[in-house]
Amino acid sequence: MIAVDGARERVVAVIEENADAIVSLSKYIHANPEIAMQEFKSSKACADLLEHFGFKVERNVADIPTAFSALAGDTGPLIAYLSEYDALPGLGHGCGHNLIAIAGIAAGLGLKAAIDGGLSGRVAVFGTPAEEAVGGKVLMANAGVFAEVDAALGAHPGTSEASCPTVEGSGQALACMLVRMEFHGQAAHAAGDPWNGRNSLDAVIHVFNGINALRQHVKSDARLHGIVTHGGLAPNVIPDYAATEWFVRAGTTAYMLQLADRVKEIAEGAALMTGTRLEFSTPEEANSDMITNHVMARVLKKHLDAVGLPIPESKPEAGSGSTDWGNVSYVTPSLEVSYPIVDRVITWHSPDVVAASDSELGYQNTLLVAKALALTGIDLIENPELLAEAKATWKAEVEKRSQVS
Numbered sequence: 001m002i003a004v005d006g007a008r009e010r011v012v013a014v015i016e017e018n019a020d021a022i023v024s025l026s027k028y029i030h031a032n033p034e035i036a037m038q039e040f041k042s043s044k045a046c047a048d049l050l051e052h053f054g055f056k057v058e059r060n061v062a063d064i065p066t067a068f069s070a071l072a073g074d075t076g077p078l079i080a081y082l083s084e085y086d087a088l089p090g091l092g093h094g095c096g097h098n099l100i101a102i103a104g105i106a107a108g109l110g111l112k113a114a115i116d117g118g119l120s121g122r123v124a125v126f127g128t129p130a131e132e133a134v135g136g137k138v139l140m141a142n143a144g145v146f147a148e149v150d151a152a153l154g155a156h157p158g159t160s161e162a163s164c165p166t167v168e169g170s171g172q173a174l175a176c177m178l179v180r181m182e183f184h185g186q187a188a189h190a191a192g193d194p195w196n197g198r199n200s201l202d203a204v205i206h207v208f209n210g211i212n213a214l215r216q217h218v219k220s221d222a223r224l225h226g227i228v229t230h231g232g233l234a235p236n237v238i239p240d241y242a243a244t245e246w247f248v249r250a251g252t253t254a255y256m257l258q259l260a261d262r263v264k265e266i267a268e269g270a271a272l273m274t275g276t277r278l279e280f281s282t283p284e285e286a287n288s289d290m291i292t293n294h295v296m297a298r299v300l301k302k303h304l305d306a307v308g309l310p311i312p313e314s315k316p317e318a319g320s321g322s323t324d325w326g327n328v329s330y331v332t333p334s335l336e337v338s339y340p341i342v343d344r345v346i347t348w349h350s351p352d353v354v355a356a357s358d359s360e361l362g363y364q365n366t367l368l369v370a371k372a373l374a375l376t377g378i379d380l381i382e383n384p385e386l387l388a389e390a391k392a393t394w395k396a397e398v399e400k401r402s403q404v405s
């Protein structure tokens with residue numbers, strides 16, 4: 001332990017002293033909702049405030065105009081907080097990312113105050129755009145932005161059912177990739193000379209039947225779901241072009257890639273059966289599954305209780321959704337905690353969330369979670385054994401999940 005006197009008091013004090021500026025930033029983002037990769041006002045306002053707080057800010061990180069990094073401290077472990085700020089098309093801040101933005105910034109400000117007071121570590125706040133589409137963290141992880149980070153932390157708003165993933169098997173998210181299968185056939189008059197046609201829509205139908213047959217033989221965490229994007233233009237023309245898109249999801253990235261190979265084989269079979277030509281592509285970078293760091297979650301839980309946000313511990317549960325946090329979690333020990341911004345259960349991605357994201361309770365709990373995140377950062381810097389334990393469990397989990405059993 002390399003304890004620094006007064007570090008914890010400094011964290012709490014600096015977040016409280018700057019609460020008005022921080023909440024104003026969140027209200028501004030809420031009032032100016034910007035969708036994925038268009039978050040120009042939001043990212044600028046975040047980066048400007050961090051600069052005002054004394055961080056060294058870099059914009060256009062990973063060649064993404066709305067991504068940024070903000071650093072403070074000279075030596076020691078690097079603790080990162082990840083901020084999001086994208087909104088949903090037609091809805092606004094229906095996922096509360098205006099609160100995620102300030103959770104990361106306030107936590108970063110808190111840890112910086114401790115570092116300025118003598119704690120020997122470094123802190124970063126990363127502005128990570130486009131969580132709802134594209135996945136800014138995926139692009140940033142691929143560009144090596146998080147390579148030096150010793151631990152990455154963040155918070156996501158939730159309902160009264162929000163919980164902290166302290167136990168093994170909690171905090172999971174599925175690996176997910178988009179696959180597109182296009183079939184090129186031969187147009188012909190569907191009644192006049194169908195024997196001259198090669199039916200690309202039949203190939204798409206075979207893909208659906210093939211994947212439906214595959215379902216019986218996949219692990220229970222796998223999810224395969226698709227749509228027909230192109231299925232021909234007129235019933236009296238044999239479709240010479242048809243296309244289908246699928247999400248392939250699984251508990252681990254390794255298993256997802258294996259399933260994607262099976263799907264490709266099905267498509268190849270469909271092309272062979274119909275005499276069409278297959279074009280197989282993966283238009284977007286895949287999301288990795290989420291490796292939640294329970295060592296860090298247990299430390300965070302202790303601080304959440306202490307600051308007055310005693311959310312319950314999560315139960316072990318298979319992942320259902322997917323997040324770009326997954327790709328960060330394969331680069332460095334990672335933790336994203338959920339916390340309540342309403343006192344009841346509401347449907348997510350809805351107008352109810354838009355309202356809750358601009359509520360007294362929402363701001364109040366976001367500042368509490370930021371304090372707990374900053375205090376967790378102090379523990380990780382002050383206590384090398386704790387950080388080493390977090391890293392060891394992370395490394396073991398990456399290795400385990402890289403094998404397909």
Ligand SMILES: [Zn+2]
Nearest residue numbers: 095097131156
């Ligand atoms: Zn979200």
Ligand SMILES: [Zn+2]
Nearest residue numbers: 094095132349
């Ligand atoms: Zn969302």
